[in-house]
Amino acid sequence: MNLWWLMLVCGAITFAIRYSFIAAEGHYRPPTWFxxxxxxxxxxxxxxxxxxxxxxxxxxxxxxxxxxxxxxxxxxxxxxxxxxxxxxxxxxxxxxxxxxxxx
Amino acid sequence: MNRTQAFVLGLRSVMPLLLGVAPFGVIYGVVALQSGIPPLAAMAMSSIVFAGSAQFLLAQLVGAGAPLLLTAGAVGLVNLRHALYSASVAPLLAHLPRCWKILLAYLLTDEAYAAAIPHLLGRSDARSSAAHWILFGSGFGLWAGWQVSTLAGVLAGTQLPENLGLDFALPLTFIAIVVPMIETRALFAAAVAAGGVAVALAALPYKVGLFIAALAGLAVGAGLTGRAK
Structure with a gap:
């Protein structure tokens, strides 16, 4: 297993989680309870x-x-x-x- | 508040947390080398992944030879709570160009978020114009501190630093941030629910308990607000 690939995948997952709502803001209408x-x-x-x-x-x-x-x-x-x-x-x-x- | 003031405010707010983060960075560096990760890769991980507890986990799983899918899934679970921070700051960053959003998302950690959030929610002027510079200040400060402490750990090699108890600075700073924010019954109930569930579920793997606890706090808080209206 290539360690560098693993790091890149984990980095991408971490970034995707942190970027999720920031990126989606303005592109969806959250329900009021949200x-x-x-x-x-x-x-x-x-x-x-x-x-x-x-x-x-x-x-x-x-x-x-x-x-x-x-x-x-x-x-x-x-x-x-x-x-x-x-x-x-x-x-x-x-x-x-x-x-x-x-x- | 201009850009420089906002950046410095963020940077200054994250300083007490660096006191607690630095020992973790050093220990991570040592643990990564012990797991057979080469020094260069151990350093690079602090930039590429940039998430304390996920990096510890990654080092351990690499050392144990865990399969890629399991490792990636575990890292995702450990960092799941960061989605809540993303949702929390998203409305403040909506007007920014994409490169700013990407930069601030990359820097969005427990500590950077915690240090910045009292200033983001408190004053309306900061909220409108300089919120991103405050977040950038706290995010950059934490990033730089994490890189330096990781490097120290990698250079120290096999020797774990003496436990001075400095890591206690993390909960203490979070207390200093949270307690003044508890201004209503709903906020207090949210804190009690989140804290209680976190303690009850602390044994769950991959910090899943933290995420569920935070959700419980949100539900209780919003439930009480909804009922009051």
Whole structure:
């Protein structure tokens, strides 16, 4: 099997997925419910990425104090809600992780 | 907002995410070499495929000698959620010439989308005139960071970098982006649904759980909006 061909095919698939709706815009009439979904894309997609990172430890849900990333993440969520500042949120999250790992 | 300001805004917004992406790039480079992929091909993959988790998967499947069809299908599944980003930014890019659309689609990753989206949805002036420059800024920043970190991994060769926990910058930055956006009950419900389903389906292969979770979030959010109207 030629590795370069495989890379090109995978690159083409990845690009096609990312280009799909951008290319189709204006060439089709989406049903009204479709437009209702779009405002939720950032929150739904990004929360789906974050939640397992915080709640799962090697595939198991861990809610106890041993799951440092969960508690540091909750500190970051609080910081984000209070100050709405990206760097402050990241700083609080890392600080909390650092402290928790040393308790 | 002019082009330069918009480009710099996008570039600046993606910087915190580079902190988390860089270790992944280095590890990818090392894993690719360990899977028997030559250094030049490992580097080229970061330009041709340009998708972190898909590249990891690709390296593993190549190492395991998986058939082409399976590998290509798996890469497609892993990247399926990018179609949602495509749908999300499509209305903002509708007026652009095709070369712009192609460029921005190529650069449309989790991180570039996440970094740009608060600025695209927030201000009406940015939305109308400079949205594509913001996306280009965040997309280019991530692309450059990914290439450099991949190169570092390929050069480092067989030695995996020490785990400093920097990858935690990714969820932290996503939290910083998402939390301020949750302004209504429907948005909150969408987040809870997506997060819950993602955790429940985390064991599914090829990140299919992420895609289904995002769809669940969209359905719950839109359902609540529809009922309120």
């Amino acid at each position: 437009r209702l979904l779009l405002p939720f894309v950032p929150i739904a997609a990004l929360t789906a990425i974050v939640a397992p990172e915080l709640l799962l430890v090697r595939g198991e849900i861990v809610l106890g104090g041993g799951n440092h990333r969960l508690w540091a993440g909750l500190v970051a969520i609080l910081a984000a809600a209070l100050w709405r500042n990206t760097l402050l949120t990241i700083g609080c999250g890392f600080l909390a992780l650092f402290v928790l790992q040393r308790i």
